[in-house]
Amino acid sequence: MVREEIPGLGIATVYRAINDLVEEEWLKPVELPGRNNSYELSELGHHHHFICNECDKVYDLHGCPGQMKDLVPEGFKAKAHDITIYGVCSDCNEPQQEVPAGSPEQLPG
Ligand SMILES: [Zn+2]
Numbered sequence: 001m002v003r004e005e006i007p008g009l010g011i012a013t014v015y016r017a018i019n020d021l022v023e024e025e026w027l028k029p030v031e032l033p034g035r036n037n038s039y040e041l042s043e044l045g046h047h048h049h050f051i052c053n054e055c056d057k058v059y060d061l062h063g064c065p066g067q068m069k070d071l072v073p074e075g076f077k078a079k080a081h082d083i084t085i086y087g088v089c090s091d092c093n094e095p096q097q098e099v100p101a102g103s104p105e106q107l108p109g
Pocket residue numbers: 052053054055056057088089090091092093
């Protein structure tokens with residue numbers, strides 16, 4: 001077999017490289033709504049994602065509620081699950097205001 005030489009780093013080369021990495025289980029495809037062809041390092045293991053509605057960043061969530069098998073009806077078989085949480089990340093949540101240190105607490109009453 002003769003390998004064709006592709007001039008430059010075409011997108012086909014990139015896909016081939018990714019495919020190789022997936023086959024060698026360095027990378028695994030990750031399904032993210034609205035995002036095509038996302039891949040992650042396999043060594044990250046099973047985890048879930050948080051998508052910030054503001055900055056559109058994807059954050060890895062380390063942890064899993066587990067017990068998804070209990071959610072499926074009798075006679076169904078759960079094989080995998082994905083959890084994507086949407087919201088606002090801490091960067092976007094706080095508009096980076098400087099909180100003065102030692103500000104007096106407001107006591108009720
Ligand atoms: Zn954000």
